[in-house]
Amino acid sequence: MFPFRVINQETTEDVLDMASVIRVVEQAYQMKSSQQATLFPLIFHEFVEGRADMDIKSGHLPQADIFGLKLVSWFGENDKKGLPQLVGTVMVLDSQTGVPQGILSGEHITCMRTGAAGGIGAKYLARRESENLLIVGTGHQAPFQIMATLMTMTEIKRVYICNPRSPEKAQSFAANIKENLLTRFVSKYAGEEYECYASRCDVQFIAVDNLEEATRKADIIITATPSREPMIQEEWVKPGTHITCIGADMEGKQEIDERLFAKARVFVDDVGQAVRVGETKVAVKKGLITEGNIAAEIGNVIPGHVQGRQDAEEITIFDSTGIAFQDLLTAAHILKVADKRGVGTIVDL
Amino acid sequence: MFPFRVINQETTEDVLDMASVIRVVEQAYQMKSSQQATLFPLIFHEFVEGRADMDIKSGHLPQADIFGLKLVSWFGENDKKGLPQLVGTVMVLDSQTGVPQGILSGEHITCMRTGAAGGIGAKYLARRESENLLIVGTGHQAPFQIMATLMTMTEIKRVYICNPRSPEKAQSFAANIKENLLTRFVSKYAGEEYECYASRCDVQFIAVDNLEEATRKADIIITATPSREPMIQEEWVKPGTHITCIGADMEGKQEIDERLFAKARVFVDDVGQAVRVGETKVAVKKGLITEGNIAAEIGNVIPGHVQGRQDAEEITIFDSTGIAFQDLLTAAHILKVADKRGVGTIVDL
Numbered sequence: 001m002f003p004f005r006v007i008n009q010e011t012t013e014d015v016l017d018m019a020s021v022i023r024v025v026e027q028a029y030q031m032k033s034s035q036q037a038t039l040f041p042l043i044f045h046e047f048v049e050g051r052a053d054m055d056i057k058s059g060h061l062p063q064a065d066i067f068g069l070k071l072v073s074w075f076g077e078n079d080k081k082g083l084p085q086l087v088g089t090v091m092v093l094d095s096q097t098g099v100p101q102g103i104l105s106g107e108h109i110t111c112m113r114t115g116a117a118g119g120i121g122a123k124y125l126a127r128r129e130s131e132n133l134l135i136v137g138t139g140h141q142a143p144f145q146i147m148a149t150l151m152t153m154t155e156i157k158r159v160y161i162c163n164p165r166s167p168e169k170a171q172s173f174a175a176n177i178k179e180n181l182l183t184r185f186v187s188k189y190a191g192e193e194y195e196c197y198a199s200r201c202d203v204q205f206i207a208v209d210n211l212e213e214a215t216r217k218a219d220i221i222i223t224a225t226p227s228r229e230p231m232i233q234e235e236w237v238k239p240g241t242h243i244t245c246i247g248a249d250m251e252g253k254q255e256i257d258e259r260l261f262a263k264a265r266v267f268v269d270d271v272g273q274a275v276r277v278g279e280t281k282v283a284v285k286k287g288l289i290t291e292g293n294i295a296a297e298i299g300n301v302i303p304g305h306v307q308g309r310q311d312a313e314e315i316t317i318f319d320s321t322g323i324a325f326q327d328l329l330t331a332a333h334i335l336k337v338a339d340k341r342g343v344g345t346i347v348d349l
Numbered sequence: 350m351f352p353f354r355v356i357n358q359e360t361t362e363d364v365l366d367m368a369s370v371i372r373v374v375e376q377a378y379q380m381k382s383s384q385q386a387t388l389f390p391l392i393f394h395e396f397v398e399g400r401a402d403m404d405i406k407s408g409h410l411p412q413a414d415i416f417g418l419k420l421v422s423w424f425g426e427n428d429k430k431g432l433p434q435l436v437g438t439v440m441v442l443d444s445q446t447g448v449p450q451g452i453l454s455g456e457h458i459t460c461m462r463t464g465a466a467g468g469i470g471a472k473y474l475a476r477r478e479s480e481n482l483l484i485v486g487t488g489h490q491a492p493f494q495i496m497a498t499l500m501t502m503t504e505i506k507r508v509y510i511c512n513p514r515s516p517e518k519a520q521s522f523a524a525n526i527k528e529n530l531l532t533r534f535v536s537k538y539a540g541e542e543y544e545c546y547a548s549r550c551d552v553q554f555i556a557v558d559n560l561e562e563a564t565r566k567a568d569i570i571i572t573a574t575p576s577r578e579p580m581i582q583e584e585w586v587k588p589g590t591h592i593t594c595i596g597a598d599m600e601g602k603q604e605i606d607e608r609l610f611a612k613a614r615v616f617v618d619d620v621g622q623a624v625r626v627g628e629t630k631v632a633v634k635k636g637l638i639t640e641g642n643i644a645a646e647i648g649n650v651i652p653g654h655v656q657g658r659q660d661a662e663e664i665t666i667f668d669s670t671g672i673a674f675q676d677l678l679t680a681a682h683i684l685k686v687a688d689k690r691g692v693g694t695i696v697d698l
Contacts, residue, residue: 001357001454002436008350008697043389045409045416047444054447056418058405060394067394069405069420071440073447087351087447089698091420091440095396098403098422098436103452105350105698347694348357349438349454 004349005102007334011344012108015337017188018147024333025116026302028325033299037061051076057324060095068092070106070327090331104331113326115144118222118244121318123152124301124308126242130219131157137225138163138173145222147185150200158204160214164231167209174207212236223247223255232256239313245279246320258282264315265295270323278321353698354451356683360693361457364686366537367496373682374465375651377674382648386410400425406673409444417441419455419676439680453680462675464493467571467593470667472501473650473657475591479568480506486574487512487522494571496534499549507553509563513580516558523556561585572596572604581605588662594628595669607632613664614644619672627670
């Protein structure tokens, strides 16, 4: 029998702070692109077409001495049963011994590592002096994207918030987001760190209903919607803009005009996944670009092996599809912190 | 957060009894062959060639309202670290909601469901009046095979035990096995059931070092070894014999002469897996049989959709490769019993 730590959602919320997750996800991307890590084949199963599915993403990170998996269920009709639609669990094992280390609630891990991805995309690909951030989508993921980007981009002055389906939602989101960020993210820090991140939230949060107008002003655009058709049109995007696409993670999903890929410098988290299920897939399918036109995986940009943005006029795209390594390394980070703090439940397995 | 049950190895040993596992595995086989269940693609990863690997077997059993996975690590050098070489965990989720139900230590589940497979092979394919059982292999799995077969086959009088590499091991195994069976398996029962299964152990356990001689006497042969070359030769096997092959589960492993497949009526647990990694693979590769010569999956024999043995002279083979459904349904059975008895550790996930 082994000591085995179970970490519930509440504990993942207590333990994780965005600055640490950004650091961890940067490591995960670099390990991914170092060719030493192995992503295992994705398992996907649909229980009821379009209404209930699950996937298992798994892999091995030898540089972190871990392997493991994240299993995510999506049951669209769960709200009728008083249950969340998305339920995820992450399991981490020691890759030197094969012994399981722990199992963790995956929802908050997923939110945090996805937010971190947006912050990292901007950090390495946007112009440093970017002042205007546009967030498309006001769902669960939006605050995570905003917080991470405010942490990595020091010059942001305005955050435009657009919900193409519901301007009212954008209004109420904009009205509450600052308080939301301070409570959920900044309150984790103390002293100078607290001051620093609190001052980062001291920007204008502006609800917009004209997406074209907001796009034309934006230095950084992050799309985090379940959209199935392009919302951001090619001709709206000004030179020098950076775009991170979060929402597209399967066949049929698309957030931005695929013609943008033909003129932009394109980065991804995982080439195979981006071409298969990410935002990149439509552009590749339509022959606007080939896999060879992808400049690099972000994991090669972070250590400087490949240049990110080449000049101030370039449009850059980061297609963030989400990879198992982000979850695994974030989960391993939680297990380490939990061990130090003595949180979570240790059981014998 | 969800209540989530963690079941350690000790509890799996307390909860499981062989008669129940035989019943559960029969159900698992039938669900498998009913075409309603879905086996997800196997994930296999080698950490160090020939020394450390892991696999993830997963699937969905709609008739049992569950899906899930078994992750098994094999680290050949773990004994130097005072750790077991094989570590397995099974995770079960509700396929109506996607919510995780529990995680279980997988070692004892695997041993029990594999033993049950041997008992079921004999039950449906051997001659009812079979008196002589030959077990090849005296490893961890051998007692499970013997107990299950004594439970399903009422006329057994003699159990021949052969370890082709170490006659001494066969001697000590034979000297202790009856006590071992009574302590580990039969002691779980009370009253009439106890009497019944205890009397089934009242047979002769005979260590043999001449495998040919023992094979010529055997009505039922079960091979459970890590052998990489055929041990049982074709010409040794008498008409009417049933053979269950347990050991071969990957490329390179083989226990019986592949020519036996050309003259036997062949059954498997899963056609694809048997042909790819099971005992059947060599016969298919050498062109002695094709996939089409496999009479049926055992799951079609159990409900009577396909006839098992057709006459008393026929040689039958059951290639048991081990399928995720056996683990998942056994794990779901444990979770049900644990819920009734209030055992295991319930944590919030």
